[in-house]
Amino acid sequence: MLLDTETLFSNAYKTDHEFKEALLAVSKFQVNRGEVTTWASRLRFLTPAIGADSTGSRAADTMADAKGGHESDLAESEPSSSTSEEGSSKEYCICSERSYKSFDETSRQLQLTKSSELPDCVHYVAVSYCWSSTPFSRPKDVGREIQEYSINTEHGARSNKASSSILDHAILFASRRGSEFIWIDQECIEQDNPIDQRDGIQAMDLVYQHAEESVGLLNIYVEKQEHLDALNLMFEGEGIEPHELESLAEVLEFICSDAWFTRAWILQESTSAGSEMTLLIRCAPQLYRTTYFSNGSDHYFEVSLFQLHVVLSSWLPTTIESMAEDVGEELYNRISRVMDRWFSMVPPESFSEYDPDKRLACNAAEALCFLGKRQNSIVADRLAILANLCNYEVRLDSNELDRLGYNFSICAFVLSILNGDMSLLNGHVEMMQGQRGKVGFLESDNVCTLTRRPGYTWCPPASANLDGMVYLDRDKDHLRTSVISLTETGLLVQGWLWVVDHKIGVSVVIEQLCVQRGQSIVEQSMAGHIDRTLAVEVFVSLLCYLHRRAYHGLVNLIWTYLRRRMLPEDIERDPQVALYSKASLKDVYDVNTEALIWPNPMPKRPGFTKHTDPFQSLDFSFPGNYFALWLIQTVLSKRTISVGHLAHSNASLGDYVAFFEDQSLGLFFSPCTNHGNELVHTQYRWFPMSWKVDKTNVSMSDEEPVLQCHGLQCGAWIAEESWSERVIIS
DSSP, X not given: OOOOTTSOHHXXXXXXXXXXXXXXXXXTOEEETHHHHHHHTSOOOEEEOTTOOOOOHHHHHHHHHHTTSOOHHHHHOOOOOTTSHHHHHSOOOGGGGSOOOOOOTTOOEEEEOOTTTSTTOOOSEEEEOOTTSSOSSOGGGTXXXXXXXXXXETTEEXXXXXXXXXXXXXXXXXXXXXXXXXXXXXXXXXTTOHHHHHHHHHTHHHHHHHOSEEEEEEEEEEOOHHHHHHHHHHHHTOOOOHHHXXXXXXXXXXXXXXXXXXXXXXXXXXXXXXXXXXXXXXXXXXSOOOGGXXXXXXXXXXXXXXXXXXXXXXXXXXXXXXXXXXXXXXXHHHHHHHHHHHHHHSOGGGXXXXXXXXXXXXXXXXXHHHHTTOBOSOTTHHHHHHHHHHTOSEEEOHHHHHHTXXXXXXXXXXXXXXXXXXXXHHOOOOGGGOOOSOOTTOOOHHHHHHSOOSSSTTSOOTTOOGGGOOOOOGGGTTOEEOEEEEOSSOEEEEEEEEEEEEEEEOHHHHHHHHHHHOHHHHHHHHTTOOOHHHHHHHHHHHHHHHHHTTOHHHHHHHHHHHSOOOOHHHHHHOHHHHHHXXXXXXXXXXXXXXXXXXXXXXXXXXXXXXXXXXXXTOOTTSTTOHHHHHHHHHHHHHSEEEEEEETTSOOOGGGOOEEESSOSSEEEEEEOEEETTEEEOSOOOOSSOEEEEEEOSOOOTTOOOEEEEEEEEOEEEOOOGGGOEEEEEO
């Protein structure tokens, strides 16, 4: 399989028909996720061998030698029994019913459990490391033989497949955690069993997701005290001097250069493990360790990948900005390059919040963006890595597709579409970049309508390729379209068909503002200089005007979308806030005089200005308020808004419940979306997930309308499940 992400879709196949046929052919090689989840619940583990002799002088000398000849580590970490207080307090698991030894760092004998021995056990350490890197050892260990392990399996004893130094450090980490089980792919997947390998590849994310702890073994070796001291200052959030900042830049460059951050498999391992991933970094034994690094040993220290991401996202940029005049341009730029490199390696969504119970996942555009910076030896495996990163239910038989000669781009695109992931069509950017809407090859609606699209009308433009994709910003929470099937006719989806056939004139709102605020202020706002006070006045006047005109559906949509959401803890604590959270426009404003009659009772929070209006979170400097910004600019500049109703509903004023970015009249289709395994029916959205469509003359036997697509649209609407219908996007 070729990694053809630089190839334009128009160059991959000679004709549009061939491209369409390839999409259909690839879609037939589906593998359901359920077929491999059983594999992930029946893992094999490395555990200490029963009856292993852990007192042999050669074994003890070898382990001490592998750790630099110091025996302090062995004295520090007493073997933890499975009947210890910590072990007895863990949730019920079948492993608690059986007797297993704790790891003895001096023993070279291990046991490999059977796949049926510990079903659903999660009390293990999953090990993440770079297969193709140099052995996990210090420079002075190179060329010196390290004793192998003897591993007892159901088929007899064998030597270890993962390097002994990798196992040494994994065992040391597990023993200090009181863990009795280690999962490591080279040892726990039968490397000569194609079926075990296939299932393991498709379920690798579940291994790291379910693990009680995960450890990433980096290859770098920290030798300087100033490097460790600088890291400590960063993690403790302390002040730092310019010379210390230079040491921090050096050690962060060192960390970012590690091969661990270059591998595709490790990307999905770290993403799936989320906040449970710990990095193990080797260091010189004589270095002084502060309390923050006390969990390590004489020969390594530990860093939470989540915490590392947090300090690089918050403390470091704030610090260098405050010290910009003191550190000089060269060091300032050096630190900036470190941060840029870090965020080019680690998906921001992976660490957007600390929630150990949340399964982290990317969308296809984000995953491919970061996979483009990673390598793996077998291109076909990238399909499984992509599916694992995105937590897809539908998988593709990558081995068979590889055998038939299909390349990566077409397979990756089909894989995303079958899972309802439309991010490869959106062309969105990450929200912190301060950009919005459709970018790249989807620059405007006019371009969408004129661009040739191979295969189907909803496909990417012929001039696009996977390397040109940009990823969907993180505030979407990975909502996915509910795709039913891909057929010869098109994509069968469920959703809502809208008729935009009405324009509402709002000149009276603008004229009123001109009288109250002055013509010049309104004109400045039309040019893009929108202040919060004016925005609130526009929204209140617009809402009251629409209410007086009986556009109650639109009022409900705007009011629900723009007003501040109340936090659950505030609702539970304050009865007034609880009532206010359910208040309608009429409860808060006099719709005739537009006067505020119920001030916002929300308590003032640190960092927020207390406002009496209900739009407390409205801030146009924050790029998430796309709908609010679009609405106010449309009202101010065009003085009309085009609105829609469901295709089969009456065109009464109250039935208009939808806006779309394209203000022309016509048909629009908004698909239902999946959030996890739940179908999301009520929508308040403003990003490209709707299609502008035309009805075709094609008739299907099951009477599903066939629609031709003219590009993706931003939109906001309210719809319920009972109103949805099935259509085919041709």
